[in-house]
Amino acid sequence: MLNTRLSETEQEMLHTTYRHLHRHPELSMQEHRTAGFIEARLTELGIEHFRCGGTGVVGIQRNGETPVVGFRADTDGLPIQEDTGAEYASEETGLLPDGTRVPVMHGCGHDVHVSVALAAVGLLASQTDQWSGTIVWVFQPGEETGQGAIAMVEDGLWDAAPHPDVMLGQHVGPLMPAGSAGLVSGSAMAASDSLKITVMGKQSHGSQPQNAVDPIVQAAHMVTRLQTIVSRELDPQTPAVVTCGTFHAGLKDNIIPDRAEFTLNIRTMTEDTRVEVIEAVARIVEAEAVASGAEPPRIEELHSLPRLHNDPVQTEVVTVVLKQELGQDAVVEILPLMGSEDFGRLGDSIGVPGVYWFIGGFDESRMPAPTNHSPHFLPDIEPTLTTGVRAAVSTLGHYLKAG
Structure with missing residues (x-):
């Protein structure tokens, strides 16, 4: 059976990766150091990869020709002055398109998304005897400005990478407690x-x-x-x-x-x-x-x-998998969100269904927690990160003929 749990050493690396990324955010379409960090980690793991859309990185994890599954993690930060008081708080600055220098913060959780995806790559790389197929890891820039997904598509993402049967993605936030997940079937985001x-x-x-x-x-x-x-x-x-x-x-x-x-x-x-x-x-x-x-x-x-649309059939599949992995009561149906995402462009551009879900980032005792895009947004490291890894690996495992 495919193991979704990290060893103590793997978890320590996950935490180190997250703190590093949180401390060094970059503005949309300027994620040069972040892209280099991702490339270095993929190289360490022996994963084929290439640049796409400027600062986007695509990893191709091959362990058989089919099935093919896509998984997206966004990489950019926001022009926010961090006010979390964390030891690993950002002190970075960046330039807006008009030349204005601004503070930069991972105020939306993209550092969580990248850290979790890289940990999932490593966990799957260590268990190639337990699954077969190909994973297309899309480390996408510019989500906050809506530029990234379309830049990657127009730069030939799907000419260079195998077409997936389904696109998957997840987002951390304060919608539910850490350790749990939420999904919307159909119109999920505005x-x-x-x-x-x-x-x-x-x-x-x-x-x-x-x-x-x-x-x-x-x-x-x-x-x-x-x-x-x-x-x-x-x-x-x-x-x-x-x-x-x-x-x-x-x-x-x-x-x-x-x-x-x-x-x-x-x-x-x-x-x-x-x-x-x-x-x-x-x-x-x-x-x-x-x-x-x-x-x-x-x-x-x-x-x-565009509106983010979760394919109803695949959403039901992912819901069942997440309930099996996280627990029946830990996965809930949530209402559609008026926030927006460009995740859908990746699958829509080639007619592939997608499922995008949310994981909680805060202990119940801290709720209501600071929202995404707040200068106080700082998810609890655990169980947030390991929940994200378990959610990613379990859903990928379902599609990848995991035994």
Whole structure:
């Protein structure tokens, strides 16, 4: 039988790997050191690998031609100043695309994902007599910006790697206690669309508003009115979120500027709702510009992520496997999340079903715990990490004819 448990030495290496990665995060599509670290570990284990999508790494663990299973772990950190107080807290900084230097933190658990995947590679490499097939390990950059999966696909991921029969992945968080897992069948995570709205005005002295077209007042009305899309245009049972995340205008208090800019993030669970909300955004901002006697605003797409869909048949398979491994009561059905993921792009690009599940990261006594993207987000090392390894190895083992 395939062993899903780490030895004391393997567990110590897992913990060392995690602390190293947590201490040294890198921003999206800049994960150069992280990619090198992954490559070095795969080389140590004798696993064939190649770069893809810039800072992505793909490992091909061959132990027979079929079946083929894909497993994804994302690698990037976030522009957050860590405030966990951990001995292994990050002190790293990085550059945003506009050149701004910012603190960097693994505030979403991607250090957990990479550490767990590397430990699973090693555990499976030591038991080749217990399984057969091929695993495609996708260490994907740029999940936080939605760039990574599409970059790997466009860089020839599936031209260079065998096509899997199913794509698997997992994510740590505070949804359930450490040691347990949760799944959603069908629509699991929302589509995400980010837009930049540039509002046009006419500049003038602050004491002479009659000579201006004030873009700040205009944009403020837009932001307020945009909140009515969800509350007054959609069916109350239709999940959607419209968030204004940034708002910038002006350089001095006594100058009415010639423009204002704000960004929106939109989350929807169906394509019909997505189209309806985006069309409503355009209608509202254009109408407010007309009401202000201003030029039409500019609407630019910053990035877009598709809905994450868990294949119902394969989700049921994974649920059964995880219950057998972690315990019947440790695996629960959870509600769909309005957060977004680009994991689905990997399988969708070649028509392969996918299953993405969640593992708990905090002892029940610490819940409600800090959420992902919080400066205080720091999962308990155990049993979080070993649970992730057991979940990965057991599900892979099911598909890989493990005896």
